[in-house]
Amino acid sequence: MDYSAAFQAAVDTVRSEGRYRVFANLKRKNGDFPRATWAKEDGTEQDVVVWCSNDYLGQGQNPVVLEAMHTAIDETGSGSGGTRNISGTTWYHNELEAELADLHGKEAALVFTSGYVANDATLSTLYKVLPGLIIFSDAFNHNSMITGIRNGGGQKHVYRHNDLEHLEELLKAAPVNAPKLIAFESVYSMDGDISDIAGTIALAKKYSALTYIDEVHAVGLYGERGAGVAERDGVMDQIDIIEGTLGKAFGMMGGYVAGSAAFVDAMRLWAPGFIFTTSLPPTVMAGATASVRYLKEHNERRVAHQERAQTLMRRFRECGIPVLPSVSHIVPVLVGDAKHCKMISDMLLNDFGIYVQPINYPTVPKGTERLRFTPSPDHDDAMMDALVEAMDKLWAHCNVARMPAVA
Ligand SMILES: *Cc1c(COP(=O)(O)O)cnc(C)c1O
Numbered sequence: 001m002d003y004s005a006a007f008q009a010a011v012d013t014v015r016s017e018g019r020y021r022v023f024a025n026l027k028r029k030n031g032d033f034p035r036a037t038w039a040k041e042d043g044t045e046q047d048v049v050v051w052c053s054n055d056y057l058g059q060g061q062n063p064v065v066l067e068a069m070h071t072a073i074d075e076t077g078s079g080s081g082g083t084r085n086i087s088g089t090t091w092y093h094n095e096l097e098a099e100l101a102d103l104h105g106k107e108a109a110l111v112f113t114s115g116y117v118a119n120d121a122t123l124s125t126l127y128k129v130l131p132g133l134i135i136f137s138d139a140f141n142h143n144s145m146i147t148g149i150r151n152g153g154g155q156k157h158v159y160r161h162n163d164l165e166h167l168e169e170l171l172k173a174a175p176v177n178a179p180k181l182i183a184f185e186s187v188y189s190m191d192g193d194i195s196d197i198a199g200t201i202a203l204a205k206k207y208s209a210l211t212y213i214d215e216v217h218a219v220g221l222y223g224e225r226g227a228g229v230a231e232r233d234g235v236m237d238q239i240d241i242i243e244g245t246l247g248k249a250f251g252m253m254g255g256y257v258a259g260s261a262a263f264v265d266a267m268r269l270w271a272p273g274f275i276f277t278t279s280l281p282p283t284v285m286a287g288a289t290a291s292v293r294y295l296k297e298h299n300e301r302r303v304a305h306q307e308r309a310q311t312l313m314r315r316f317r318e319c320g321i322p323v324l325p326s327v328s329h330i331v332p333v334l335v336g337d338a339k340h341c342k343m344i345s346d347m348l349l350n351d352f353g354i355y356v357q358p359i360n361y362p363t364v365p366k367g368t369e370r371l372r373f374t375p376s377p378d379h380d381d382a383m384m385d386a387l388v389e390a391m392d393k394l395w396a397h398c399n400v401a402r403m404p405a406v407a
Pocket of ligand 1: 114115116117119142144185189214216217245246247248254255
């Protein structure tokens with residue numbers, strides 16, 4: 001077997017479809033969010049404005065967060081030194097978990113090394129602690145949930161995206177006494193739509209199912225204290241399990257679930273993805289705690305964030321740039337094929353110092369390739385002027401479809 005030829009063939013398949021991935025080599029500038037320096041392949045550098053970061057509020061450079069990390073490194077050093085069970089549970093881990101439980105109004109929370117691991121480990125383990133469990137999963141759920149459900153190996157039903165009638169049909173058809181769980185997201189991050197959380201809870205109650213919500217793209221960003229859309233909608237207390245990340249709006253790294261004390265204790269004792277891995281460093285826990293606390297008290301950052309997103313959507317629409325119908329802070333612009341998407345992204349970067357990564361298959365379905373803009377409160381009017389002007393030029397240059405301009 002010619003292994004290298006096989007690897008090369010796999011790469012060539014992706015390349016021939018125009019979706020070969022090139023990672024932009026960036027150095028973010030502390031204190032100058034959302035600006036960064038881009039190191040080009042030819043060895044030169046260029047200043048860019050980052051328009052696609054999931055550090056939605058610039059918390060990765062908030063001095064309050066950095067200060068907490070400096071203190072932690074001075075107090076305790078770098079790594080945690082072990083798995084959670086074997087010497088790797090520190091004051092910092094316990095403090096963060098208490099903070100997260102409080103954020104979501106739940107009895108307890110459990111931190112994992114990432115949001116991906118939190119979803120995978122929790123969903124797969126739920127099948128083990130609830131024998132016969134049937135999971136009802138939204139068709140657009142993130143890969144980490146799909147993987148967790150698959151790894152659990154139990155029964156599952158996929159319902160059409162945000163289609164509660166379809167969900168009810170599937171719930172109704174399932175055995176009355178089987179344990180059930182509905183797994184869904186609040187903000188779907190590629191389209192920017194938001195699920196009907198209250199409607200999903202109502203169905204869960206009617207059919208005695210647990211609810212599991214991924215609020216990864218909403219924690220820090222929605223609700224009076226930044227607990228997510230369930231908080232905003234006044235239904236957080238009726239959700240059984242909330243999953244979130246520390247890596248996006250909180251500007252750090254790690255993931256978590258929050259729920260009842262018994263649920264969290266069960267995951268702590270049963271989930272391999274929690275048990276058999278070194279815990280995150282105290283610095284990261286300390287930074288995350290500071291970030292969660294800060295955003296609990298700074299709703300004005302959320303207000304400014306929403307204003308920026310609304311303004312960018314309006315401005316794109318005014319010049320006929322096809323923004324998908326988002327109701328969140330995500331501003332997705334449809335291009336419709338991988339090659340054009342990459343071309344526009346390259347030109348924005350090279351000619352205008354604007355960095356937005358092309359989003360293509362398998363992250364989104366083929367034919368819906370897009371540019372996904374994530375304006376933060378710190379993307380000012382001048383940056384927005386430059387972006388809208390560049391997009392308008394490129395849309396003409398590349399002859400990509402426009403929408404009728406909205407006045
Ligand atoms: C990014 C993402 C995750 C994974 O979170 P990480 O902390 O980045 O691993 C989970 N769910 C959704 C919907 C995501 O977009």
